[in-house]
Amino acid sequence: MRPLTIRTHISIAPIVVVILLFGLVAYTLHQVGIIRDENESIRQWSRITDRLYVAIAAGNRLSLLAHKLTAPNGADVDDLHFDYLEQSRIFSDNILYPQCVNKMTESTREQMIAVEAAVRYTDNLDPAAVVTELDRALPQLENLYQTWRSNKRAAYTDYYDNLQSIIEQLTYVSLAVLLLCIVLTIALTVHTRRIFKRRIGNLYNVAQALCEGNTAPPVESRPHVDELDDLAGCFTNMARKLVHSVSSSKVLEGAEAERRRIAMDMHDQILADLTAIKRAITDKASGENRALVTELDNVMASIRNIIDDLHPQSIELLGLRATLEGHLNKLKASLPENCEIYASLSDPGEQLLSASQKINLYRIAIEAINNALKHARASRIEVTLRRDDATLLLRIEDNGTGFDFDADNVDNGYGLANMRERAALMGADIRWQHSRFSSGTCVLLTLRLKTEPSEEKMP
Structure with a gap:
């Protein structure tokens, strides 16, 4: 029946x-x-x-x-x-x-x-x-x-x-x-009250289980009939999305923690060892040793860049704007003469951003810039970071070859999917559109800022 x-x-x-x-x-x-x-x-x-x-x-x-x-x-x-x-x-x-x-x-x-x-x-x-x-x-x-x-x-x-x-x-x-x-x-x-109480009680138990962290609570199995079944379906979908969101968040947090650990190990172990070797070689002054010292300096500089890419400590010390500006300055020095980067960076509301939001914004910006340089072969990149009232805006625009902005292309690429995942974890909206140049891509991210300063620490 x-x-x-x-x-x-x-x-x-x-x-x-x-x-x-x-x-x-x-x-x-x-x-x-x-x-x-x-x-x-x-x-x-x-x-x-x-x-x-x-x-x-x-x-x-x-x-x-x-x-x-x-x-x-x-x-x-x-x-x-x-x-x-x-x-x-x-x-x-x-x-x-x-x-x-x-x-x-x-x-x-x-x-x-x-x-x-x-x-x-x-x-x-x-x-x-x-x-x-x-x-x-x-x-x-x-x-x-x-x-x-x-x-x-x-x-x-x-x-x-x-x-x-x-x-x-x-x-x-x-x-x-x-x-x-x-x-x-x-x-x-x-x-009728007993029926509704039982069914609404089941939904309440589902909501309570979600609040307690059980992301796979049992939902009463019954054919779809009315609005309560719609609500039960919403709870089920919400639980699935929550599982996906929590899993993605845990993966990214774990990845950042692992990056931090590797960066610290490289700084404390490899750089320390190379510094000791450099000091020992420097004590024995000779032309051949001086050339070797120069090579060691280059290797140590490369390792510092790798450490900075793995976990930019300047975000904790100086903030998102200064870290992004420093990265762009180093990047400009390594670019050919026909490639230019223009930056318009203002205070994005650092005190209103959590540590995870800062690192995610930084990773998204770096990924978008690298895509413009490596894949789009852009000769002009414009980076904008600003705050409009309670909204943070990050825009990376280039004049490269561009790509098709349909959902399949955006989701297929690992880098693009990673950017979308990071934006979703922050509660930000990210989209790809045509740039104002004759060709190229514009990555536009908007984030609604909180009204109170964040106290979250860097993972």
Whole structure:
């Protein structure tokens, strides 16, 4: 079964609550519909009883008018006919009201239709026949009215009883749904919290292990599903990069320490021995010895240059700027006349640089200069070292043959890869680009300086 995502876990509780609330709303609407139907039934009984009551009153009035028309006794016949016409219309409208007719039995319906036809006003109206029909129909209408009135009271009673029952049911169902929503929300929240706590706890253990120096902490193996898996992948990649960075840092630190040891051994042993030999030869003055002393001086100078290349002690004593300037001055003296080096060196913020940063900057600068001389065959090299606010800038630009700056070429060369590795360990950005000359390369390094002086010692 595929694991659920964070969004799914978070959405389960609200979705369940919404479904339950929709069910409660649907149940409530159903009960309201029942109440509405019963209320409409009461209204219908009220309408038909009112209509029947009006019809009975009109029938009694018609019976009285028919008696008067049978023996006018000096009454105004036209007024009687007009009143009869009006009352017959009222009687017909109410006795033949559709809902009243629908509630009647078949025989009663036929009888009431016959009565309505008999009492309807016509030019040849027979008052005696009207009286006879009404005397026979009115008692039936009275009985029907009492029956419908009883049905109306029963409908009212059922309505209020059902209304009370429905209100109680809605109350109980609402409380049950509310309680169920609370219980499910708590249960799902606790379940989701346990899942997240376990997974985030694993990530915390990974981070804690990284902080304690364990660069290969175990990461929970699971298929990629959500953002926490992305975070776990980031931790894994970070651990791998940290392993690579620490390994590279240890290698470079070990290399610098070994360079320092070799330089010290050469200074303390080889130079000391050569100095003793020189002193012994100098004591025996002769032309041949003087030539040998000159050769020894040249050898000792070469060894000092090698020692200086292995571990420039002037960085510790004088700083990066002075050491780089001294190296460039010595290099200028050994270059042919058609090759020139121009240096623009200012204070790079020595107090803000650590010892390892100074030596790495020095190594990168020397490597870039050597590449320009040996591989690019440049005749002009410009070296710039300066500080712009909180950023150190080192630029070595030449007019040599240049090379392709794609990633493969930059990473394939050992020297270039070493420069990139040293820059990464310092937290610096290094890139290769075309120089401002017609040909050549520009190596540009930028380093964000710290705000407080560094106390790191030289390895």
